[in-house]
Amino acid sequence: MTGNATLYDVARAAGVSLATASRSLNGSTRKVNEEYRQRVLAAAEQLGYTANVSAQAVARGTSATVALLVSDIADPYFSAIAAGVIRASEEQGLNVTMAVTERDAQRELELVRLLRGQRPRVLVLAGSRFTDGAGDEPLSAELESFTASGGHVVLISRHRLAFDTVAIDNTGGAAALAASLVDLGYRGFAVLAGPANLVTAQDRAAAFTGALPAPPVAVVHGAFSRDAGYAGMLELIDRGLDTVDLVFAVNDVMAIGALAALRDRGIDVPGRIAVAGYDDISTARDVTPALTTVRVDLESAGAAAVALALGDGGTVQVGAEVVLRASTPRR
Amino acid sequence: MTGNATLYDVARAAGVSLATASRSLNGSTRKVNEEYRQRVLAAAEQLGYTANVSAQAVARGTSATVALLVSDIADPYFSAIAAGVIRASEEQGLNVTMAVTERDAQRELELVRLLRGQRPRVLVLAGSRFTDGAGDEPLSAELESFTASGGHVVLISRHRLAFDTVAIDNTGGAAALAASLVDLGYRGFAVLAGPANLVTAQDRAAAFTGALPAPPVAVVHGAFSRDAGYAGMLELIDRGLDTVDLVFAVNDVMAIGALAALRDRGIDVPGRIAVAGYDDISTARDVTPALTTVRVDLESAGAAAVALALGDGGTVQVGAEVVLRASTPRR
DNA sequence: CTGTTAGCGCCTTCAA
DNA sequence: TTGAAGGCGCTAACAG
Numbered sequence A, B: 001m002t003g004n005a006t007l008y009d010v011a012r013a014a015g016v017s018l019a020t021a022s023r024s025l026n027g028s029t030r031k032v033n034e035e036y037r038q039r040v041l042a043a044a045e046q047l048g049y050t051a052n053v054s055a056q057a058v059a060r061g062t063s064a065t066v067a068l069l070v071s072d073i074a075d076p077y078f079s080a081i082a083a084g085v086i087r088a089s090e091e092q093g094l095n096v097t098m099a100v101t102e103r104d105a106q107r108e109l110e111l112v113r114l115l116r117g118q119r120p121r122v123l124v125l126a127g128s129r130f131t132d133g134a135g136d137e138p139l140s141a142e143l144e145s146f147t148a149s150g151g152h153v154v155l156i157s158r159h160r161l162a163f164d165t166v167a168i169d170n171t172g173g174a175a176a177l178a179a180s181l182v183d184l185g186y187r188g189f190a191v192l193a194g195p196a197n198l199v200t201a202q203d204r205a206a207a208f209t210g211a212l213p214a215p216p217v218a219v220v221h222g223a224f225s226r227d228a229g230y231a232g233m234l235e236l237i238d239r240g241l242d243t244v245d246l247v248f249a250v251n252d253v254m255a256i257g258a259l260a261a262l263r264d265r266g267i268d269v270p271g272r273i274a275v276a277g278y279d280d281i282s283t284a285r286d287v288t289p290a291l292t293t294v295r296v297d298l299e300s301a302g303a304a305a306v307a308l309a310l311g312d313g314g315t316v317q318v319g320a321e322v323v324l325r326a327s328t329p330r331r
Numbered sequence C: 001c002t003g004t005t006a007g008c009g010c011c012t013t014c015a016a
Numbered sequence D: 001t002t003g004a005a006g007g008c009g010c011t012a013a014c015a016g
Helices: A007-014 A018-023 A034-047 A053-060 A076-091 A105-116 A136-148 A170-183 A199-210 A228-241 A252-264 A298-310 B007-014 B020-025 B033-045 B055-058 B074-089 B103-115 B136-146 B169-183 B197-208 B225-238 B253-265 B298-310
Strands: A065-070 A095-100 A123-125 A152-154 A164-168 A190-194 A218-221 A246-249 A274-276 A293-296 A315-318 A321-323 B067-069 B095-100 B124-125 B152-156 B164-167 B189-194 B216-221 B245-248 B274-275 B293-296 B317-320 B320-323
Touching: A007 A018, A018 B067, A034 B216, A053 B055, A065 A076, A076 A095, A076 A123, A076 A252, A076 A298, A076 B074, A076 B095, A095 A105, A095 B074, A105 A136, A105 B298, A105 B317, A123 A298, A123 B020, A136 A152, A152 A298, A170 A246, A170 A274, A170 A293, A170 A315, A170 A321, A190 A199, A190 A228, A190 A252, A190 B298, A199 B169, A218 A228, A218 A274, A218 A321, A228 A246, A228 A252, A228 B103, A246 A252, A252 A274, A274 B033, A298 A315, B007 B020, B007 B033, B020 B033, B067 B074, B067 B103, B074 B095, B074 B253, B095 B103, B095 B136, B095 B293, B103 B136, B136 B152, B152 B298, B164 B298, B169 B197, B169 B245, B169 B274, B189 B197, B189 B225, B189 B253, B225 B253, B245 B253, B253 B274, B298 B317
Parallel strands: A065 A095, A065 A123, A123 A152, A152 A164, A164 A315, A190 A218, A190 A246, A246 A274, B067 B095, B067 B124, B124 B152, B152 B164, B164 B317, B189 B216, B189 B245, B245 B274
Antiparallel strands: A095 B095, A293 A321, B293 B320
């Protein structure tokens, strides 16, 4: 067989009209003679027919797809979210298409435009906004015109924009973590605060320091990555951390980088200095010492996003829960 | 603005014909009066026009999409591959749509049919086949009729099927690892061999044991996951590993599970027993002790898959390189 | 170089 | 219930 079988082909093979074939294959309310139906199904099977979803999308004016935009799919944070989005989408018979922004606002805007071209039913944006609101304006406009044309937009963890959103509890979790650590006896804090212009990073850092009895000894900014965590920790070390007994990294990936830096410099963790992160990515429990962190159910967040879009919209919070592990023993 | 602007709208707004609008917006070889062109562009901009890719796909008879099928996107192995596929696709102006099989052959087949419906230009299947060939037949048929209709199929790491493939060096790497370990003085080996019916797992295990001077002391099967690695290691411990001085897990995720089990049982690594894995996922270097493994550049493999599809096809090997770390010191 | 006009594959009124 | 026919948004000959 060469070339894809078309609906017309199966209709002819089954000896029925196009309409009947369409109705028995993809139609909504079935009202087609059972015998015809069987003939069509058989013909389709025999010809290896698969409906051309593009054509369906054009004809119906809407496609069965969910478009997902993430910063970096290799980052466990986003791959967990993606897993949730994909699972929930598939359950609803929706396909997901996906693109990665590499944390570039400009690129993000382009990709949103591109994805809009697919006329997806839902557009999910995961990843935090920038605090300076750079590029917010055109993005908002783009998203608004998308919703105006019947699409659903769901934001994961970026509360600055006015769309349905799955909020991740950054402030509550960070504050609770700070409280727990103080409770454990820690007194001198340093913070690997991540990008100064990323809302999520800033929220976590601010809530954490806000819940401390005294201001942190040091705050270092850097990218949201493992390597930046490593570099930031080195910087902290070089600055001297005599009065520091705990380093809080605003995400686990950075915390793991920090652990590596401490190890490489021969500084005992948690003996000399304790470390805590945020997110509870799966490797958090596998590093040594196991990392104290704040658990966020990212996969649920992803699933919630599509549920929100397909449901009544609004905002939903996914909780954050402090998970104390070996990296922060009682002091 | 309500509803999506259509090409017809912008043509009218610009005072030109549909064809001219099409040509200046999406046309290939541009041969349109610059003034008209500007007018069209302005109108498009003003109306917030985005080409309906579905309509384009229907009209052109081909879509600009790459469909990617992975076993589990939350698994770092697959998310690295996905990152490569996405990056390379975007560089070529292709969108990627993605689905996850959850390692279920039946589901995989369904998803392939579903994805075919999108008439993608390329279909990338990542993830190993089953040794029993279960479900190979219908899958092959499906893939063949896809290629027959002009699509490109690329398999990543599953050499049993006759399509273009990005082969991952499982045997060479495993053999080299075995040799290195023997060289380091290890003599008693146990293998966490993963699923008995997964080609990749089997290849690695077989090549590893084949390169050993004597058969391994023990071989345990289980899923390809962290938890299965943990469970398998416990089983090994319970069987008694007096003569074992090294455990090889056929992938890093399992190896990390094994490390956790050893830690929980208070067994010193690498003092009492050494551990090695495969893949060199990014956390391999962050666990303690850092994991000896075999590096496979998964992201390159993903990128190579789309290059292959867009190029001349064939088979490409991505190399494997032994990476010795602290988990396997000289004995 | 521009506009007209068939389609692309499918869905969906509208009569029959 | 079935079939014929128009239309979805866009592209690609085809004439002008």
